[in-house]
Amino acid sequence: MLSSAWRSVANSVESQLTAAYFRGSIRSSRAPICSFGAGISISKRFLVLQICSSPSRRSLVNFQKLRTVGLRGMHSTLEDVALAGMQVKILPALQDNYMYLIIDNKTKEAAVVDPVDPDLVIKTVNEEKVTLKKVLTTHHHWDHAGGNEKLVKLWTSGELKVYGGDDRIGALNEKVRQNDTFNIGSLNVMCLSTPCHTTGHICYHVSAADDAAADSGAVFTGDTLFQGGCGRFFEGTPEEMYEALCTKLSALPDDTKVFCGHEYTLQNMSFARHVEPDNQLIQQRIEWAKLRRASQDPTVPSTIGEEKSWNPFMRVHESTVQKHTGNTTNPIETMGKLRKEKDNFKA
Numbered sequence: 001m002l003s004s005a006w007r008s009v010a011n012s013v014e015s016q017l018t019a020a021y022f023r024g025s026i027r028s029s030r031a032p033i034c035s036f037g038a039g040i041s042i043s044k045r046f047l048v049l050q051i052c053s054s055p056s057r058r059s060l061v062n063f064q065k066l067r068t069v070g071l072r073g074m075h076s077t078l079e080d081v082a083l084a085g086m087q088v089k090i091l092p093a094l095q096d097n098y099m100y101l102i103i104d105n106k107t108k109e110a111a112v113v114d115p116v117d118p119d120l121v122i123k124t125v126n127e128e129k130v131t132l133k134k135v136l137t138t139h140h141h142w143d144h145a146g147g148n149e150k151l152v153k154l155w156t157s158g159e160l161k162v163y164g165g166d167d168r169i170g171a172l173n174e175k176v177r178q179n180d181t182f183n184i185g186s187l188n189v190m191c192l193s194t195p196c197h198t199t200g201h202i203c204y205h206v207s208a209a210d211d212a213a214a215d216s217g218a219v220f221t222g223d224t225l226f227q228g229g230c231g232r233f234f235e236g237t238p239e240e241m242y243e244a245l246c247t248k249l250s251a252l253p254d255d256t257k258v259f260c261g262h263e264y265t266l267q268n269m270s271f272a273r274h275v276e277p278d279n280q281l282i283q284q285r286i287e288w289a290k291l292r293r294a295s296q297d298p299t300v301p302s303t304i305g306e307e308k309s310w311n312p313f314m315r316v317h318e319s320t321v322q323k324h325t326g327n328t329t330n331p332i333e334t335m336g337k338l339r340k341e342k343d344n345f346k347a
């Protein structure tokens with residue numbers, strides 16, 4: 001109860017802070033920049049909440065501690081994202097990876113995406129009192145699939161189904177292909193085959209079964225689609241990445257939340273700005289992401305619609321992007337040239 005009240009205060013502060021930032025109302029880093037009724041103010045630099053129920057009774061709360069930040073040496077805070085019918089818990093791992101615990105609100109059944117740190121996954125599952133039944137693996141690279149076997153070994157509460165599209169994935173027992181479907185409790189999962197970064201890469205689109213759901217769910221994109229960028233073409237071609245980003249993922253509804261495999265937003269957005277220096281949405285997202293990272297908050301999720309507006313690899317049809325790649329007119333050629341340039345780009 002208390003923690004949800006705090007979360008709601010923190011979320012409110014954060015959105016006000018972001019809004020204030022974009023309005024240009026942040027001038028002094030020390031001066032209070034937002035005021036919430038008579039009680040709460042926040043200063044940008046230290047992200048410290050000052051809460052006073054009356055002028056004589058004041059207490060200072062460290063904004064970061066409030067949100068259980070990095071005492072465990074993680075690259076980002078643990079955050080929850082509530083969507084129609086489900087909750088997505090963002091779990092940081094390694095240097096910049098993200099794992100995700102997807103919880104079906106109706107049944108409390110859960111699935112985990114790319115559980116490279118099984119200890120944190122098990123701890124979170126126990127704390128949340130949910131039933132973990134499935135592992136969704138995006139691709140075989142160690143920093144995504146490397147925890148599968150250990151998790152299966154440590155998991156003593158029933159059999160785990162391990163999904164993936166590549167025989168190189170550890171503990172794989174449910175191989176999937178394009179358009180395969182399964183469930184997480186009452187949630188629907190649709191598999192999108194997106195070869196290029198690796199030949200067996202799968203993205204998972206998860207949505208509430210209820211047709212009247214208030215949103216279009218979430219897509220877990222591994223190392224195919226990042227915020228503002230895409231994965232390297234280790235085992236594929238520009239045609240394949242074009243098919244993945246501009247045909248399959250672009251076909252999802254614009255409000256679909258995008259949860260990618262790494263915290264690479266600032267580096268990717270720096271390249272996006274280099275490609276389209278006049279795109280204001282890119283500049284705004286950079287400013288927002290800097291604020292988020294200053295307090296070690298994750299920058300995920302974005303949405304498919306947002307990626308179409310700022311991700312150069314999803315904008316290979318745009319004349320601004322084609323001009324940047326030497327007036328190419330073929331979007332696949334544009335894709336290839338962009339990736340080559342990004343491979344050598346220093347943010």
Ligand SMILES: [Zn+2]
Pocket residue numbers: 139141197223231
């Ligand atoms: Zn990878």
